[in-house]
Amino acid sequence: MTKARTSRRRKSAPPQIEPRAPFILRKLSSFNVLSDAGLEQIEANADTILAQTGMEFQDDPEILQIFADAGCDVDGTRVRFAPGFCRKTITATAPSRFTQHARNPANNVQLGGDSTVLCPAWGPPFVHDLDRGRRYASYQDFTDLVKLHHTLPWLHHSGGVVCEPVDLPANKRHLDMLYTHIRHSDRAFMGAFIGAERAGHAIDMARIVFGEAFVAENPVLYCVSNTNAPLVMDSHMSGALKTYARAGQPVACTPWVLTGAMSPATVAGTLAQVLAETMAAMTLTQLVNPGAPCLMGSFASTMSMKSGAPTFGTPEAGLMVLAAGQLARRLGVPLHTVGTLSASKLPDAQSQQEAAWGLMMSMFAGANLINHATGWLEGGLVTSFEKTIVDHDLCGKIGRFFDGIDMSENAQAMDAIATTGPGQHFLGSEHTQANFMSALFRPWTPDDNSFEQWHAAGEKDAAQRANGIWKEQLAAYKDPGLDPEIDAALQDYIAARKAEKPDQDYF
């Protein structure tokens, strides 16, 4: 049956039908959950938080000086901002859209406006697949995931830490990860997020790939900078943020909160805090380098009020990302957010109810980059190979959905209706024959066959079918190639950096 499946899926895989879109261009609107009055209240509350409570910037005296020079109220490590200051600073210089370049220009992604870029899971120290179960992630897994993602047409970005290769020294593995993205994929990728030094390495490596002059003028990396909610930014994050901003590379300023733990237990309270934190961080990017691309980030989910465990795919998470989209549009900056999150341990019914909820809400929010659009399990502790495939179907579906409704004369099909007539079927009609390859989107994993056919094929559930698909995809991976001179220069650079200090198994 594996052979039969392969053949069915390959025939239905869209690369044979249409060219891969480098990102989604949404032709439908966004969905609004707050009135203008509600949004103004959230904005006023964020201003109040920034003015009265302010934000802590720890272990980074340079940042305190930058804020002081800009006229902010700096009291020890606490910075307070006059009402309106952050908004004015951001809207004065932050671009509303920009292009992140890939080494293959066909894979460049637009960030801002009506575009959405879907990225794989980021950060999990574990991986899971049905054959090998749950285990610590290795560099081999990292490489396999980068290659697998590269074969997936409805993902747009190679991502960053697609899993943590814990068999590599913690203080050097960012070099191997960056190399793997560059070597095995020609899509856009993310930089290293932790600390100024590693961010500098990412920029150095990007200069080797793209050339120094190009990198000086164009975004080629992408940094997610998390605040430590509530209202703290530490030097690991601020160091990377400064480094990328100075190099003109985009920074997604992303408070990560679980309501009730790191923010109030309510949506409106959390939104004000998230807006305050992201505005403070975006303000920093603009003070460091006016005009450097930055994104409003929002990664707000909920927690179990019984156990304190993080929960995902919840009504409140949906409301928060939709409101964040409205707030980002009013600020005139792109929105970075998150996708198919789940607390489930398996690619099961829970994981997909939560995943579909999360990705759909982020799309309706008009998100411009959706991190964790595939593979995330266990609240981010695990990247699942099978869930990557199942989530990827959803990525394709939502992209096609946001193409909207074709109102061409062909699509209106008035002749087909008139000539088919009552009680007849359209299966063999000329119109159906002419449109059947492109009219309807075809995901890879679903089994739409009869019970009897499904039974004969071994009664596989979706995860088991996805297990076959990711292996076929990985086997079909095609090396995009890399200029040998660039490859050698990267390897030399990495060897030199690794030689500078001993391995460490901690950050």
Add this chain to the structure above:
Amino acid sequence: MTKARTSRRRKSAPPQIEPRAPFILRKLSSFNVLSDAGLEQIEANADTILAQTGMEFQDDPEILQIFADAGCDVDGTRVRFAPGFCRKTITATAPSRFTQHARNPANNVQLGGDSTVLCPAWGPPFVHDLDRGRRYASYQDFTDLVKLHHTLPWLHHSGGVVCEPVDLPANKRHLDMLYTHIRHSDRAFMGAFIGAERAGHAIDMARIVFGEAFVAENPVLYCVSNTNAPLVMDSHMSGALKTYARAGQPVACTPWVLTGAMSPATVAGTLAQVLAETMAAMTLTQLVNPGAPCLMGSFASTMSMKSGAPTFGTPEAGLMVLAAGQLARRLGVPLHTVGTLSASKLPDAQSQQEAAWGLMMSMFAGANLINHATGWLEGGLVTSFEKTIVDHDLCGKIGRFFDGIDMSENAQAMDAIATTGPGQHFLGSEHTQANFMSALFRPWTPDDNSFEQWHAAGEKDAAQRANGIWKEQLAAYKDPGLDPEIDAALQDYIAARKAEKPDQDYF
């Protein structure tokens, strides 16, 4: 562990926290996928279809006479409608909203406006649960499902053929099904859909329950009348439609189409055909009894262009239901549509990706009644006990989502943010303590615990947990009681109808 689960779930079940809402009152807007120009084009195309191709009404001469008397062009069994005639007839008298009464008035449902009523699966001849597998449905299953649904707070309606009790004679089982809804639930329920005689039985039984005078003035039943796409209505459906409409009982006029088979392979073509069919059927309800409640129904999904199998949770199905919502609002009638459809054979990742897609799209469409909001598998051949529970979580989530964002002073939580301050947590804050029971929605099935806790609890997937939950719910079912005189009268009525003719195993 079962005991632990039970206790956890019972504590988190919302009936202990807040009264059950009899239906969802949406505080958020609907999502539009077509411009006014696009909608006008679809409407013009529907008018063209009705005027030029027309619709077949088979084996029901009375209907042909009704249309002829109204000035329509009747040619054999083909009826053609002047452009604008159907819209004018519907908008002149069809109510934009109405109440369907339940025998417990607390369970009355509003149909129209901003309300949404969620109903269980309808029609499956098979049932599935993890203990007994897939099997033909029995009357015992039917009864168990009615009781189970009655315990579910986020469902609003007892439904109709929650499964086909195939161990009962096909020509009499509608009597048993109606009795079971009335006896074991005090929520609103649906009538029998097939043929005038059975529709009459449903109305007779409703009169026994509610009283003849009340039924004459108030909707107490609900009929789904499917067209046979393309552009045919047979006498089974028209007979029931006429009977309910004459009794002032609501009819959801619902074309059921798979694009490419029963309509063109394109969204725009399918929409025009669906609108034509539903308008012709709604027109019939208004000619039979002006002012009788009717709903625009839309059940448009897709098919595999390779195998011809029905497919669900697709981008095109989403676009069609959202456009149908816009078309219904322009007609000024409530929208009836469908929910958690899936072609999957199991309550697995496929089933929930498709289910979440379908229910969320119908909610964003502003649907007023969503049939099949729980339990549907295998393209409607199966009601799954476990999927009922998993889908029910989604029903609760989407209901809470459409409550929108609480902007009260308490929810803004400005004091909590000010007093907690940077780097502290909100877990023990006064605000969190005051809000934690109600602030965040809690579904029943998800496992949000750590891997280690989940492992210790037996590594159950969502379906396995749902298996425990439906059994606990069924065990906890509370008989709502029924006036013994009404019960006896119903039983007498049923016995008399059954005695009138021999059993038949076919319709």
